[in-house]
Amino acid sequence: MPKLTIDGQELDVAPGTSIIQAATSAGIDIPFYCWHPRLSVAANCRMCLVEVEKAPKLLPACEVQVRDGMVVNTKSDKVLDARKAVMEFMLVNHPIDCPICDQAGECKLQNYYMKHDQTGTRFDETKVVKNKAVELGPQVVLDEERCINCTRCVRFMEEVAKNPQLGQFDRGDRAVIGTFPGQPLDDPYSMNTVEICPVGALTSRDFRFKVRSWFLKHEESVCAGCARGCNIIVDHYENEVQRYRSRDNADVNQGWLCDDGRLSYKRIHDPDTQITVPHERASDGRMVPISWEQAKARLAELLGPHVGETDGTLGLALSAQLTTEGVTSFVELAERVLQVDTYAIIGRADWSADKLLKVADRNPNRAGAELVLEGYSIFDEGAGGLQKAMEKGEVKTLLFAGTDYPDANEGWKAALEKVTVVAWASNWDDTANAANLVLPLASFAEQDGTFVNFQGRMQRIKRALKPVNGRKPAVEAAAYTADVLGAAKDWNIRNWVSAFKELKKHTNLLKDVQPLSLGPWGVLLEAEDDSAAAEESAAS
Numbered sequence: 001m002p003k004l005t006i007d008g009q010e011l012d013v014a015p016g017t018s019i020i021q022a023a024t025s026a027g028i029d030i031p032f033y034c035w036h037p038r039l040s041v042a043a044n045c046r047m048c049l050v051e052v053e054k055a056p057k058l059l060p061a062c063e064v065q066v067r068d069g070m071v072v073n074t075k076s077d078k079v080l081d082a083r084k085a086v087m088e089f090m091l092v093n094h095p096i097d098c099p100i101c102d103q104a105g106e107c108k109l110q111n112y113y114m115k116h117d118q119t120g121t122r123f124d125e126t127k128v129v130k131n132k133a134v135e136l137g138p139q140v141v142l143d144e145e146r147c148i149n150c151t152r153c154v155r156f157m158e159e160v161a162k163n164p165q166l167g168q169f170d171r172g173d174r175a176v177i178g179t180f181p182g183q184p185l186d187d188p189y190s191m192n193t194v195e196i197c198p199v200g201a202l203t204s205r206d207f208r209f210k211v212r213s214w215f216l217k218h219e220e221s222v223c224a225g226c227a228r229g230c231n232i233i234v235d236h237y238e239n240e241v242q243r244y245r246s247r248d249n250a251d252v253n254q255g256w257l258c259d260d261g262r263l264s265y266k267r268i269h270d271p272d273t274q275i276t277v278p279h280e281r282a283s284d285g286r287m288v289p290i291s292w293e294q295a296k297a298r299l300a301e302l303l304g305p306h307v308g309e310t311d312g313t314l315g316l317a318l319s320a321q322l323t324t325e326g327v328t329s330f331v332e333l334a335e336r337v338l339q340v341d342t343y344a345i346i347g348r349a350d351w352s353a354d355k356l357l358k359v360a361d362r363n364p365n366r367a368g369a370e371l372v373l374e375g376y377s378i379f380d381e382g383a384g385g386l387q388k389a390m391e392k393g394e395v396k397t398l399l400f401a402g403t404d405y406p407d408a409n410e411g412w413k414a415a416l417e418k419v420t421v422v423a424w425a426s427n428w429d430d431t432a433n434a435a436n437l438v439l440p441l442a443s444f445a446e447q448d449g450t451f452v453n454f455q456g457r458m459q460r461i462k463r464a465l466k467p468v469n470g471r472k473p474a475v476e477a478a479a480y481t482a483d484v485l486g487a488a489k490d491w492n493i494r495n496w497v498s499a500f501k502e503l504k505k506h507t508n509l510l511k512d513v514q515p516l517s518l519g520p521w522g523v524l525l526e527a528e529d530d531s532a533a534a535e536e537s538a539a540s
């Protein structure tokens, strides 16, 4: 293990570590633009120059690997002067248009100017004029003048997306980033270039001019677009999600998101489909809004006959979009209050998986829903089995905890026509439209809990928004139903932590997991290895 000294601090690091990595691991800040921990080293911005004892000139910390006995200084006068010089060169042609730039407030150029430069310009010539607002593709817009030619975006497209749709053209102060003739930047991962652009050169068409970055509030969560469960930061303002940014979880998404997932937040606020008040089916077949008081009476009327020992004709459909704790709460409702003989996990139809992140299952928590049913030893009939049970008359009333199901299935729609449907739902879809009573369910961004991804990793989702118009998170929806059905006195599952604790009683997989100390990267749920125990007992 090479030993080195950075700013007087002695460090032991693994062979092959660069100076910038060693410094970062020790909490020593070296500024950089072009370096990115997940991309190859370009060493073109020169912002990370440091002084290394016995080296004849300053060296780029991103490129130079540590050697045993190396002595590095990141704060000498020579280094600080070099940083100022780099900043001055970068700003020679940069338009100082921060007041109208989307990156303002989170721009490396702006931040480093304040930290490492703060001098006036000596340049009194005319700046090079380049193109503004160049549409590179459906999601990404380029301001050529703001680009500092770090090539992060080019390297991302080549090395990660494996789709080299961007290039650097011309040289010197005329150099620009661009696409090739007739080939737009339309890769399904194109928006990652916006996220890694250190300045305001690449902006997202979706987020441009929406809200200044300093007004945003942030919450760590997980993308609900598919079963990968990419780690995200939900940026929100005035109780509306404005964008997702990625978090780098080495075991899940390595800091990247697909564009579909990145834009999937739009469904939460879709004015055409969002459900914010209860509805019931009128005698003419239309869905009409009703008050919560009316909804309460209707809920008692429709589910009341299924309380206690009954004919077992109530089915429970559990959406794989719900949190694990939401599923647990509805299963507890079925176990303690209602008699349910048919259970099914339902979910959105598959999409095409790809080689980078997307997995076929578009549901973020199928594994969590399965974990719950296995824990309670409940057989999952699946959507197909549930449909058959409705067709045969074995299920006459169906309670939906989330309605997400492939909309195009005609047989499913016909089966729903034969039964009484009570649905907790976030958005209008064919299933919600077929219900007799619809109750507003909060989206994942409006609740706390966990998802389990396709790898079996349990990850925290955190409430970013106040539930719109009082619509209920799944745990509260189950509690509300229990209250309406007369079980309020004994109902003890009123938040996600209490639901988690109930689930823990039913599965060994959560034995060592504490809900409130689930770390930012989640935990891989692993079954105990019985073979070692069996071998041990055989040997004794």
Ligand code: SF4
Pocket (backbone or CB within 6 Å): 146, 147, 148, 149, 150, 151, 152, 153, 154, 177, 193, 196, 197, 198, 199, 201, 202
């Ligand atoms: S557009 Fe952004 S990421 Fe790409 S080279 Fe320019 S500054 Fe770097």
Ligand code: SF4
Pocket (backbone or CB within 6 Å): 223, 224, 225, 226, 227, 228, 229, 230, 253, 256, 257, 258, 259, 260, 261, 262, 357, 358, 359
């Ligand atoms: S791969 Fe899946 S989880 Fe990741 S960003 Fe895309 S949709 Fe979301």
